[in-house]
Amino acid sequence: MASTFPYVDPISVGTCQVNLLTRLAFTAISGVTRRIA
Incomplete structure (x- = not known):
């Protein structure tokens, strides 16, 4: 199981x-578009 290893994909x-x-x-x-509009 990959979840058992302390390894981050x-x-x-x-x-x-x-x-x-x-x-x-x-x-x-x-x-920004709200400020311009």
Whole structure:
């Protein structure tokens, strides 16, 4: 079982980081567009 090993899947970590960056970028862009509009 992979869950028994103290090993973090680098692909999962990368995906989580990409998702967080995408959320931050999306919220920042939406905030800027709200200020401009």
